[in-house]
Amino acid sequence: MKKTAILSIAALSFIACNNDDNSSLDQEKPTVEIITPTDHQEYEPGDNINIQALLADNESLASYKIEIHSAGDGHTHSHSVSSADDHDHVEFHYEADYEINGTTYEVNQTIPIPENAEEEHYHVGIFVLDSSGNQNQQFIEIFIGHEHDHHD
Amino acid sequence: MHKYLWILIGMLGVSVYAQHSVQGKVSDEFLEPVPNAVVSINEHTTQTDEQGNFSLKNLPEGTFKLTVHSEQILIYQTEIKIPTVTFVNIVLPSESEELEEMIIHTTHAKTYNETVVSNRNIIENYAGSLASSLKNVAGVQSSDIGSGNSKPIIRGLGLNRVAVSENSIKQEGQQWGADHGLEMDALQTEKVEIIKGVGAIAYGGDAIGGVIQIQNDSIPAKDGFSGSVLMHGQTVNEGFGLAATSAFRKNNHFLKAKFSVQDYADFKIPTDQIRYLNTYIPVDNNRLKNTAGNEKSAYLQGGFFNDNFKNILSLSFVGSKIGFFPGAHGIPSVDSARQDGNFRDVDFPFQQVNHFKVINQSEWKKDAHTWFLNIGVQHNHRQEWSEFHTHYGNQPRPTNQPDLELDFRLTTADIQAKVAIEQGIYHQTEIGLQHNYQVNRVGGYSFLLPEYDRSNVGIFAQHHWDVTQKWQVDAGWRLDYTQMDIAPYFDEVLYDYFTQRGSADAADLAQRSAAIDQSYLQQNFALGTRYRFNDDWSTRATFSTNFRTPTAIELSANGIHHGAFRHEKGNPNLSPEKGFSSEIGISFEKNDWSIYWNPYVYYFRNYIYLKPSGQFSPLPHGGQTYTYDESKALLYGFEFVAKKRFDNWLVQGTFEYLNNRQIVNGKIDYPLPFTPPINAYGSVEYVFGDLKSFRNTTVQASFRWANEQSQIARNEEITPGYTTFGLLFKTRISLKNFCPDIQLRVDNLLNTKYYNHASFYRAVEIPELGRNIQLIIKIPFS
Numbered sequence: 001m002k003k004t005a006i007l008s009i010a011a012l013s014f015i016a017c018n019n020d021d022n023s024s025l026d027q028e029k030p031t032v033e034i035i036t037p038t039d040h041q042e043y044e045p046g047d048n049i050n051i052q053a054l055l056a057d058n059e060s061l062a063s064y065k066i067e068i069h070s071a072g073d074g075h076t077h078s079h080s081v082s083s084a085d086d087h088d089h090v091e092f093h094y095e096a097d098y099e100i101n102g103t104t105y106e107v108n109q110t111i112p113i114p115e116n117a118e119e120e121h122y123h124v125g126i127f128v129l130d131s132s133g134n135q136n137q138q139f140i141e142i143f144i145g146h147e148h149d150h151h152d
Numbered sequence: 153m154h155k156y157l158w159i160l161i162g163m164l165g166v167s168v169y170a171q172h173s174v175q176g177k178v179s180d181e182f183l184e185p186v187p188n189a190v191v192s193i194n195e196h197t198t199q200t201d202e203q204g205n206f207s208l209k210n211l212p213e214g215t216f217k218l219t220v221h222s223e224q225i226l227i228y229q230t231e232i233k234i235p236t237v238t239f240v241n242i243v244l245p246s247e248s249e250e251l252e253e254m255i256i257h258t259t260h261a262k263t264y265n266e267t268v269v270s271n272r273n274i275i276e277n278y279a280g281s282l283a284s285s286l287k288n289v290a291g292v293q294s295s296d297i298g299s300g301n302s303k304p305i306i307r308g309l310g311l312n313r314v315a316v317s318e319n320s321i322k323q324e325g326q327q328w329g330a331d332h333g334l335e336m337d338a339l340q341t342e343k344v345e346i347i348k349g350v351g352a353i354a355y356g357g358d359a360i361g362g363v364i365q366i367q368n369d370s371i372p373a374k375d376g377f378s379g380s381v382l383m384h385g386q387t388v389n390e391g392f393g394l395a396a397t398s399a400f401r402k403n404n405h406f407l408k409a410k411f412s413v414q415d416y417a418d419f420k421i422p423t424d425q426i427r428y429l430n431t432y433i434p435v436d437n438n439r440l441k442n443t444a445g446n447e448k449s450a451y452l453q454g455g456f457f458n459d460n461f462k463n464i465l466s467l468s469f470v471g472s473k474i475g476f477f478p479g480a481h482g483i484p485s486v487d488s489a490r491q492d493g494n495f496r497d498v499d500f501p502f503q504q505v506n507h508f509k510v511i512n513q514s515e516w517k518k519d520a521h522t523w524f525l526n527i528g529v530q531h532n533h534r535q536e537w538s539e540f541h542t543h544y545g546n547q548p549r550p551t552n553q554p555d556l557e558l559d560f561r562l563t564t565a566d567i568q569a570k571v572a573i574e575q576g577i578y579h580q581t582e583i584g585l586q587h588n589y590q591v592n593r594v595g596g597y598s599f600l601l602p603e604y605d606r607s608n609v610g611i612f613a614q615h616h617w618d619v620t621q622k623w624q625v626d627a628g629w630r631l632d633y634t635q636m637d638i639a640p641y642f643d644e645v646l647y648d649y650f651t652q653r654g655s656a657d658a659a660d661l662a663q664r665s666a667a668i669d670q671s672y673l674q675q676n677f678a679l680g681t682r683y684r685f686n687d688d689w690s691t692r693a694t695f696s697t698n699f700r701t702p703t704a705i706e707l708s709a710n711g712i713h714h715g716a717f718r719h720e721k722g723n724p725n726l727s728p729e730k731g732f733s734s735e736i737g738i739s740f741e742k743n744d745w746s747i748y749w750n751p752y753v754y755y756f757r758n759y760i761y762l763k764p765s766g767q768f769s770p771l772p773h774g775g776q777t778y779t780y781d782e783s784k785a786l787l788y789g790f791e792f793v794a795k796k797r798f799d800n801w802l803v804q805g806t807f808e809y810l811n812n813r814q815i816v817n818g819k820i821d822y823p824l825p826f827t828p829p830i831n832a833y834g835s836v837e838y839v840f841g842d843l844k845s846f847r848n849t850t851v852q853a854s855f856r857w858a859n860e861q862s863q864i865a866r867n868e869e870i871t872p873g874y875t876t877f878g879l880l881f882k883t884r885i886s887l888k889n890f891c892p893d894i895q896l897r898v899d900n901l902l903n904t905k906y907y908n909h910a911s912f913y914r915a916v917e918i919p920e921l922g923r924n925i926q927l928i929i930k931i932p933f934s
Contacts, residue, residue: 025822027864065768065775071483097768123483127717127775133764133866135776137717138430139483 263680301333309361391416
């Protein structure tokens with residue numbers, strides 16, 4: 001019983017002595033701001049997508065990832081536009097990640113769209129991590145297809 | 153260890169011979185006899201007969217506390233001197249005086265921290281589901297999943313660190329999942345006991361934070377047919393429900409049947425847009441799309457009892473279907489957040505859960521021995537439905553149930569044997585053996601958790617010693633052996649996906665889970681003591697070790713978490729979670745004052761948590777990989793409860809302080825995720841005297857306050873503080889054969905926009921429910 005009491009008292013003293021020092025902890029997420037493409041921007045198959053984005057962190061950036069994939073896989077009613085001849089088209093999917101450092105970074109990258117890319121809405125996403133594992137992400141939606149096919 | 157066992161064996165030999173007896177009568181405020189009240193002096197217990205009479209034999213000399221329980225709630229206590237007193241005439245105070253309190257602290261000589269919540273309290277605080285209806289209990293918070301589903305958090309510990317049991321069988325749902333609620337019908341629970349801190353001896357390692365014990369095995373008080381019909385409706389989600397309870401008793405047999413249904417629409421939040429991942433998502437008509445749901449339950453119970461034997465068989469079913477907000481289920485989507493004109497329908501994505509349970513409890517009493525045998529079988533079937541979508545272009549649409557994304561079928565069987573031995577009235581020992589076997593099967597077009605079989609055998613011993621009238625000691629020990637057998641899973645679709653992309657380690661990446669065959673042996677100790685200085689002051693202290701086997705999800709999860717873009721990965725190398733906890737309770741009760749303060753501390757040598765790895769997931773659509781990892785952690789805090797009654801007024805308040813930290817390399821590190829903020833609750837209540845046919849009319853005003861939660865884990869957001877207000881009016885209309893209870897409650901009176909740091913929707917920036925007006929009418933019949 002005495003032991004319990006002593007331990008409890010020790011525990012209480014610990015509480016009393018503990019001061020919340022957060023200074024060494026990084027809880028601030030990095031930021032990502034996609035400049036191009038803009039939301040709902042339209043492209044034709046064979047075009048280049050120029051991705052420009054600003055990444056920043058209060059301490060140190062670690063890596064970023066660019067992902068382009070069909071938006072027709074939303075978790076609800078899909079509203080994807082089917083092409084007339086599906087067989088000739090391929091699903092366009094792009095994914096790449098890069099290590100970076102510093103507190104700011106400018107993404108400037110050109111990604112070609114295949115001539116036979118499926119014509120539909122796509123998500124362009126950028127994920128960014130800082131060196132502590134804090135994460136942020138931004139998505140925008142673009143349309144790839146010929147003008148006359150686009151009934152949105 | 154050996155020494156300890158010898159002490160236990162030594163205690164078994166002690167016996168006290170006593171010859172005295174006490175007789176008495178229990179009657180209510182109108183001097184009507186109260187049958188079936190449980191009268192106890194220490195471990196000597198009896199029930200009053202139809203005339204309210206009772207008799208207790210074989211009592212020793214001394215001064216003892218005599219208690220009277222009705223429907224397992226302490227309703228009266230007094231001190232008696234034996235053999236000076238041989239007859240006690242007990243007149244219970246009127247119901248409004250004693251039973252209407254929010255929480256009744258048992259003054260039984262328990263060394264641990266227990267709070268009892270009656271069915272009446274739950275109805276009074278009903279918030280759509282069980283855990284959210286318990287959050288007025290100091291130290292208990294809820295993690296809400298929309299308006300009709302929640303899971304409990306005790307002192308910041310949740311998921312697999314809080315055990316929930318019904319009739320002593322542990323509820324086995326999918327506690328590990330953040331979007332999983334508790335499959336319990338809140339309105340029809342008969343009694344709930346919340347034990348904070350030490351629950352591990354009787355329930356195993358999953359009870360580190362505490363145990364929520366639901367007792368649904370009360371025996372109907374009188375012969376004949378009785379029951380009630382309860383109707384409820386509320387504005388925030390246009391929800392309504394019906395709960396019917398009936399009981400029939402004839403001599404030594406009884407039957408109980410309960411049914412309930414509820415249906416609710418999309419809930420309202422006090423905002424017209426939410427900002428999620430830099431996207432403004434509109435909230436049309438202030439209603440959060442597709443958060444509607446429904447729940448139905450059925451409960452059947454039959455029992456037989458006599459002086460030495462009791463057997464109760466219960467069958468229960470709880471089923472629910474609840475929609476998820478589609479606008480933030482993955483990538484923000486403005487289109488899918490648009491209302492479709494129907495607020496009541498549940499569309500994709502949604503979850504559907506069915507929980508079926510059979511429990512048989514037997515109890516034999518022979519002399520000083522009481523034997524208990526409990527057998528339980530339960531099946532939890534949880535499905536997540538979402539219109540077929542894939543992140544790999546090569547995945548074909550399943551032909552059968554194409555929109556079933558995740559399917560978990562968890563079956564658990566329990567067998568528990570226990571003997572309680574009384575050695576005189578000062579010592580009681582319990583020795584028990586428990587076996588639990590669990591089988592998990594999975595399906596669906598996505599993968600999160602592999603199939604597994606788990607077997608657990610536990611043996612335990614507990615001893616209670618009344619050292620003196622004022623001093624009690626409890627000691628307990630438990631040994632658990634767990635065998636975990638996890639099935640490997642190779643993802644063909646993922647393999648093809650990576651192969652097509654020319655990945656060299658396609659085979660490695662496609663092995664979503666590896667075969668694990670692990671066994672764990674664990675031992676826990678608990679010690680507790682209570683000392684009553686005088687009539688006003690008493691104190692308690694407990695110390696216990698904690699030892700928890702890692703769960704299948706911690707060992708081998710491997711999949712993407714919706715909304716958070718989090719690839720969660722299990723870690724087969726985890727060791728069992730180990731640590732200790734200790735708490736002190738100091739209580740003061742005098743006249744109309746009741747004050748209670750209990751500081752506590754938990755220390756973990758290896759707290760298991762989800763750690764951001766700093767690496768991107770190789771899976772398409774995946775953000776960062778989070779891996780289950782372990783670190784030292786310290787949790788501490790206190791709860792403070794104060795209550796003052798004067799005349800017809802009752803003022804009460806609770807305050808909860810908690811803080812926790814990981815400790816890495818001897819340094820204070822990040823706080824643990826989902827930690828509730830420092831919070832308080834207070835209420836002022838006025839009880840009117842009986843006015844004509846209106847009885848126990850009560851008016852209450854309350855507030856709930858939470859501090860800003862800035863102690864956050866990585867990738868959590870700081871949650872601002874808030875204050876909300878509530879009002880309650882209730883009365884019982886007493887007509888001849890018709891005595892309905894009517895209750896009107898308003899929550900979030902000012903329609904305040906606030907966030908619950910621990911709620912499922914917090915991460916996607918969705919505030920808590922707006923103003924809610926709720927009406928409950930309960931009509932008893934017999």
